[in-house]
Amino acid sequence: MDTGTASNFLKMHDIKPSHHRIRVFQYLVERRNHPTVDVMFRDLVVEIPTLSKTTLYNTLNLFVEKGIVSLITIDENESRYDADTSLHGHLQCSNCGEVYDIGLRFSSIDFADLDKFQVEESHIYFRGICPRCLNEGDSHK
């Protein structure tokens, strides 16, 4: 996503498009890697040497607040972030730790108990073994 597009997208969502914010948003859109703050910081500080972790936290919290990024709490101790806010699930491999997108068809789910609630967010998480780790396991047999 080019800088102009990102800038406009931020403006559309009531976020002032500073340089840092644009780069953070571009990172999430381009990589789609469900990064932790630490991973993002390590990657971004290379091209933005003055970046501070507090700024990264502030920026991500702002994005989540404005609804353009969703917070993934699949890890118990570290937050992860996703610029794809459409309804989909995530699976974290309990062997390698990688987080994968899982497409869903929500229309067929029966959520009778939700009738009386006003739902704001939906999150679906799985834990398991990813294909790559399954194959490696086979080769060691």
Add this chain to the structure above:
Amino acid sequence: MDTGTASNFLKMHDIKPSHHRIRVFQYLVERRNHPTVDVMFRDLVVEIPTLSKTTLYNTLNLFVEKGIVSLITIDENESRYDADTSLHGHLQCSNCGEVYDIGLRFSSIDFADLDKFQVEESHIYFRGICPRCLNEGDSHK
């Protein structure tokens, strides 16, 4: 759940039934309140004055490891625990913070993307406003 039943249940799952462990498990089964560690500790220390938080953490981690309790990570900063390990969702009210059980019919969901994965756990979380808070909102209009 009486002490004998709880004790046997723990034994069946390869857990030595100490007094503390029995009481912690009974607490979760009886209250079904999805408690944080802090809430559990405050409640249990009344009847078990010597209880330490470390023991509570150790006990809960053991229960999760052995599969008789599931860990709910719906809160960003605090873990919650549930003795009901059957497949169901949770909703946390963004107004009052209460966590509710949400019944699900999983059979109808299309999880095509999961084909290649070996799934170990499934978690479904919602955030929204609970009926009680919705009604309170109305009465203030």
Add this chain to the structure above:
DNA sequence: AACAAAAATGTAAGGATTACAAGTTAATTA
């Protein structure tokens, strides 16, 4: 009652996140 193994305790440490005050950048006005 004595012994060995396991569980429980309390303190200290770890690690992710936030608070806060100061510094810097960007936008606005004249």
Add this chain to the structure above:
DNA sequence: TAATTAACTTGTAATCCTTACATTTTTGTT
């Protein structure tokens, strides 16, 4: 363009949940 103001960014210190670890206590067995 210079001055002014607001907003963003920074770095350190503090907070809070959770775990490490060494010691003490309890439990179960001879």
